[in-house]
Amino acid sequence: MVMEVEEEEVIVTPGEILGKTTTFVPGRGAYAAPNKTIHASLCGRRSIISASPNSPDQKPTIEVTGHKAHGPIPEPGSIVLARVTKVMPKMASADIMCVGIRPKSVKEKFTGIIRQQDVRATEIDKVDMHLSFRPGDIVKALVLSLGDARAYYLSTAKNELGVVSAESLAGATMVPISLTELQCPLTGQIEQRKVATKAGEKQLTTGNQSST
Structure with a gap:
């Protein structure tokens, strides 16, 4: 079962480094840069979600959840x-x-x-x-x-x-x-x-x- 493992609320801003691709998989509101770092693409709350037991890649997913009041956010590919x-x-x-x-x-x-x-x-x-x-x-x-x-x-x-x-x-x-x-x-x-x-x-x- 997928579960969130974030211990405390962390607010991040666009461009902020969240981690590395060797440790995490980028999820919603995050993207991987060529240097293998993962960055936030929007303002919001950082979440780290553990991988499901049957997932081939056991790395946790790191994502950023924005607030609806912020409106749409540009992301790579938009x-x-x-x-x-x-x-x-x-x-x-x-x-x-x-x-x-x-x-x-x-x-x-x-x-x-x-x-x-x-x-x-x-x-x-x-x-x-x-x-x-x-x-x-x-x-x-x-x-x-x-x-x-x-x-x-x-x-x-x-x-x-x-x-x-x-x-x-x-x-x-x-x-x-x-x-x-x-x-x-x-x-x-x-x-x-x-x-x-x-x-x-x-x-x-x-x-x-x-x-x-």
């Missing part, structure tokens, strides 16, 4: 919607607004970072961050991991990930005309972006419903 706040030569920072394929708004502030190598899958060395994103853009991204300074590393490398909403200088919602271009419907001006396709196009193509 799809998020984030608003770009700053674009730099090697990365862009963004505030995560929603989590999940059916987006649910977050209730805490979570920061995401899109590094140059995570913008697209090909010709990574030719990526120009300023031609991929601009402040105010809404991007759909995949959470890769919890990186430095408790900011999540995000990826837009898949075709369906990238900018899903952007405003032109004229104040209009821009529409996609290619995988790398958006156009202002008022002025006709074209701007470069890393555009999300498929589901992303549906959010971008307001006023362009007749196109397929």
Whole structure:
């Protein structure tokens, strides 16, 4: 029978080291890093649960249980919607607004970072961050991991990930005309972006419903 063996209540925060994979198995609210350490992916109570007698791996599971009032929490593998706040030569920072394929708004502030190598899958060395994103853009991204300074590393490398909403200088919602271009419907001006396709196009193509 699986049972919790935590002796005292321990509250942890995102990124905090919980243990090593040589000792524990990461459970809910926890993930394993490449260096074999296990980290918390959300704020909450740490729990250590013993393995069941018939489990092939007798290591206990370590997990973090958050509070429902905290709302959804970004975790590695999550799809998020984030608003770009700053674009730099090697990365862009963004505030995560929603989590999940059916987006649910977050209730805490979570920061995401899109590094140059995570913008697209090909010709990574030719990526120009300023031609991929601009402040105010809404991007759909995949959470890769919890990186430095408790900011999540995000990826837009898949075709369906990238900018899903952007405003032109004229104040209009821009529409996609290619995988790398958006156009202002008022002025006709074209701007470069890393555009999300498929589901992303549906959010971008307001006023362009007749196109397929």
